[in-house]
Amino acid sequence: MDAVRTVKYEEELDAGFASEVAALPGGARLWDCIQCGTCSATCPVSLYMDRTPRQIIGLIRAGFRDEVLRSRSIWICTSCYACTVECPAQVPITDFMFALKRLALQDERYHRSLIPWVERTFVKMVHANGRLTESRMGMKIALRTGPRHWMSLAAMAWRLFRRGRLRPFHTERMRDPESLRAVLRALKAPPREGVA
Amino acid sequence: MSGEYLYYPGCSLKGAGAPYERSLLAVFERLGLRLVEIEDWNCCGATAYLSVNAETAVALAVRNLAIAERTAGRDVVAPCSGCFLSLTKAKRALEESPDLRARVTSALGQASLAYRGTARIRHPLEVLMTDLGPAELRKRIVRPLKNLRLAPYYGCAILRPYEEVDDAHTPTVLEELVRSTGATPIDYPYKSRCCGGMLTTGVPGIGLRLTEILLDAALEAKADALVTTCPLCQYNLEVFQGRLKKPRLPILYFTQVLGLALGLDETAVGLDQMLWRLPLAPGVTA
Numbered sequence: 389m390d391a392v393r394t395v396k397y398e399e400e401l402d403a404g405f406a407s408e409v410a411a412l413p414g415g416a417r418l419w420d421c422i423q424c425g426t427c428s429a430t431c432p433v434s435l436y437m438d439r440t441p442r443q444i445i446g447l448i449r450a451g452f453r454d455e456v457l458r459s460r461s462i463w464i465c466t467s468c469y470a471c472t473v474e475c476p477a478q479v480p481i482t483d484f485m486f487a488l489k490r491l492a493l494q495d496e497r498y499h500r501s502l503i504p505w506v507e508r509t510f511v512k513m514v515h516a517n518g519r520l521t522e523s524r525m526g527m528k529i530a531l532r533t534g535p536r537h538w539m540s541l542a543a544m545a546w547r548l549f550r551r552g553r554l555r556p557f558h559t560e561r562m563r564d565p566e567s568l569r570a571v572l573r574a575l576k577a578p579p580r581e582g583v584a
Numbered sequence: 585m586s587g588e589y590l591y592y593p594g595c596s597l598k599g600a601g602a603p604y605e606r607s608l609l610a611v612f613e614r615l616g617l618r619l620v621e622i623e624d625w626n627c628c629g630a631t632a633y634l635s636v637n638a639e640t641a642v643a644l645a646v647r648n649l650a651i652a653e654r655t656a657g658r659d660v661v662a663p664c665s666g667c668f669l670s671l672t673k674a675k676r677a678l679e680e681s682p683d684l685r686a687r688v689t690s691a692l693g694q695a696s697l698a699y700r701g702t703a704r705i706r707h708p709l710e711v712l713m714t715d716l717g718p719a720e721l722r723k724r725i726v727r728p729l730k731n732l733r734l735a736p737y738y739g740c741a742i743l744r745p746y747e748e749v750d751d752a753h754t755p756t757v758l759e760e761l762v763r764s765t766g767a768t769p770i771d772y773p774y775k776s777r778c779c780g781g782m783l784t785t786g787v788p789g790i791g792l793r794l795t796e797i798l799l800d801a802a803l804e805a806k807a808d809a810l811v812t813t814c815p816l817c818q819y820n821l822e823v824f825q826g827r828l829k830k831p832r833l834p835i836l837y838f839t840q841v842l843g844l845a846l847g848l849d850e851t852a853v854g855l856d857q858m859l860w861r862l863p864l865a866p867g868v869t870a
Contacts, residue, residue, distance in 0.1 A: 413638070413681060432778045436790045464790065466781035467631050469744035473752045482745065489635040503786040510632035514644070518626040522599035529785055537788075544823050551857040553600045560598050567695060568626045568647060574691035575643050 401451035409448050412487045420477040421445045427471035427481050437461035441471055441481050444488070457492040461485075463503040502533065515569065518562030523554050589711065590652045590660045590703075591619035594667035594815075595627055601664065601815030603854025607839035608663050608708060610852045614843070615716060615724065619661060622652050628662075628670035631782070643688050645674035650692050650699040659704040661711055663839075665814035669741035671705045672748060707742050709813050709838060710749045713757050721764045726847040728766025734841065735807035736762055736769050737798065738776040739817040752776070761838055762811060765845035772805040774798050779817040784824060795820045796828050809834040809862050811841055822859050832860040 410418045421442075428440035438460045439447065447456050456462075465485040472482045489507070492498035509528055513520055523545075530541050548554035562568060589612075597605040612619050625648050633641035649671065652660045662668040678685040678701060689699050712721065736758035742749040750757045755776065759769040779798060783791030798821060802810045810833060812818045822835040836858065843853035850856060 413677070413684070432794055433783070433790055436787075464783065464787065466778050466783055466794075467634075468740040468778035468781065470740070470778070472745045480745070486631075486634045486638070490638060493636060501787070503782065504635075506782065506786060507632040507635045510630065511636050514627040514629075514633075518624075519598075520595040520627050520630075522595065526785075540827055543826070547859055548600055548823070551859065553602050553857055555599075560595055562626055563624045565626075567624065568644070570695040571643055571647050571691050571697070572640055574694040575639060575687065 396452070402453035403451050405451045405453040405456075406449050409484070409487065409491075414480050414483050415487065417477070417479045418445065418448060418484070421449075421479050422477050424476060426474050426476060427479075430470045430474045431465075432468065432470065433464050433466065437464055441465075441485075445479065445481070445484065448484075448488075454497065456488060457495055457497050458499055460499045460501065462488045462492065463499055463501060502529070505532065515572070516565065517559060518565035518568045519560045521558065521560040523556060524559065587616060588618040588620065588658055589706075590655060590658045591621045592625055592628075592648055592652070592660050592662045592667060592671070593621065594662065594664040596664050596666075596815035596819075600819055603857040604663060604815055604818070604837045604839065606857070607837055607843045607848075607853040610848050611712075611839045611843045611846060612708075614846050614848060615712075617711075617716075620655075620658075622648060622660070625651065628664075628667040629674075630666055630670060634670075639684065639687070641670075642674040642677050642684065643691055645670050646678065646688055646699055647692060647695075647697065649675065649701075649703050649705075650697040652703045653698070653700055656702070659706050659711070661706055661708050663708050664816075665707070665739050665741035666816060668705065668707050668748075669746075672746060675701065675705060676746075705748075707749050707813070709742070709757060709761065712842070713761060718760050718764045721761075721842075725764065725766060725845045727845055729841065729845050730766050732767040733770050733806060733808045734762050734767045734836075735772055735802040735805060735810040736775060737779075737802075737810050737812050737817060737821070739779055739812065739814040740776060740781075742813060743776050758811065758813065758838060761842065765841055767841065767845075770802075770805045770807050772801045772807070774801045779814075779820045781816065781820075784820045791820070792824055792828060795824050796830070799825065799828065799830050799833060803831060803833055807833065809836050809841075811836055811838050813838055825860070834858060834860045834862045836862065 409415050425442045428434045428442045434440045462485050467482050469482045472480050498504050629641040629644040743752045762769040780791035780794035840853040
């Protein structure tokens with residue numbers, strides 16, 4: 389039997405991770421956490437998480453970059469802000485979860501599951517049309533997740549269709565999606581001379 | 585009070601949230617308040633953009649505010665709680681970071697849009713209860729919804745994290761609205777607990793459990809219907825009842841309940857578009 393070490397040596401941690409997270413907007417609050425666990429107790433989904441919100445904060449501070457970014461927890465967070473409101477140290481935990489999702493996607497080291505894919509697909513659709521077409525998003529998700537729930541999804545879609553709440557051939561789009569894309573392009577471009 | 589507002593529908597009210605839009609417009613019209621749709625608005629960014637790129641998320645939301653500000657002195661009414669929070673959060677982000685504000689206003693400027701940060705973002709529940717007020721509402725009620733027991737459900741975004749609409753721990757504004765229609769607001773423990781959000785689709789094993797907890801609480805408190813303020817909450821609580829094998833509980837928008845009490849008929853408030861219909865109490869006919 390191979391001996392498996394389950395604890396990391398200090399040199400295997402990412403010493404810069406905490407300061408990287410702390411440098412994000414609002415991130416300085418990272419150091420205010422008192423590890424009381426009120427967030428985990430308040431969170432309606434912490435019982436399904438591989439690391440509770442308190443552990444996530446602790447792991448960031450200790451430099452466990454890989455464990456944090458690959459954690460399923462950050463994608464289970466529904467951003468209901470219950471933890472943020474209850475935190476006695478005013479740590480905006482929900483905003484940390486968002487920041488971690490962005491870092492995980494940037495690093496391409498994230499928990500492979502449906503939600504990261506949904507977020508990216510959502511963004512693509514809005515980039516194309518300026519708005520989201522719920523029915524089309526639902527369709528894409530159904531195709532992605534496979535036939536297991538197709539029967540119940542079809543029944544649901546039929547009910548909504550009959551009541552005029554699902555228009556199968558309608559695309560919700562701006563009159564001029566290009567006017568939105570122009571803003572987003574300008575944001576990504578390096579600032580021009582003389583522009584603040 | 586000007587009586588005129590700029591209306592930011594958001595994508596859901598043009599989709600499965602259609603009865604919310606229908607009842608909202610009908611109620612505002614009946615009360616003599618005008619809603620003017622913001623010209624060529626775009627998606628608020630929802631939580632998806634915040635998960636991918638924070639700066640884009642803010643710019644996306646703020647573009648709508650910049651268009652709204654072309655009409656000076658009018659508040660923006662955002663009925664979807666998700667949109668309401670995205671817009672509010674973006675506005676606050678620019679207030680907190682001059683650097684981000686400079687970058688976003690410059691990008692908007694290149695698309696000939698100016699953002700000054702003057703537009704107020706409001707949820708219609710708060711608009712009705714503040715600008716009109718419960719006393720004024722009561723005067724307009726022509727069909728009191730007597731004997732109807734309604735479970736008020738706030739969801740998250742209009743209370744947390746900013747307490748924009750009411751106190752995060754003991755909100756009362758929705759109860760007040762229900763009371764002003766003549767119905768009885770029932771007390772139950774999970775008025776602002778998470779409805780499951782996107783998890784009902786993303787991880788149904790978790791999401792549907794959250795939905796189930798709320799339905800069970802409302803059913804146990806013997807509610808005739810549950811009243812929501814958000815299209816995602818409404819959707820989760822209504823359409824998954826079949827899959828959860830629950831006794832039918834109508835899930836209504838607060839604007840539908842108010843509309844009925846104001847004398848609007850069932851179709852005018854989109855009750856015909858709901859999956860599970862409201863059994864109207866004796867003495868109340870729509």
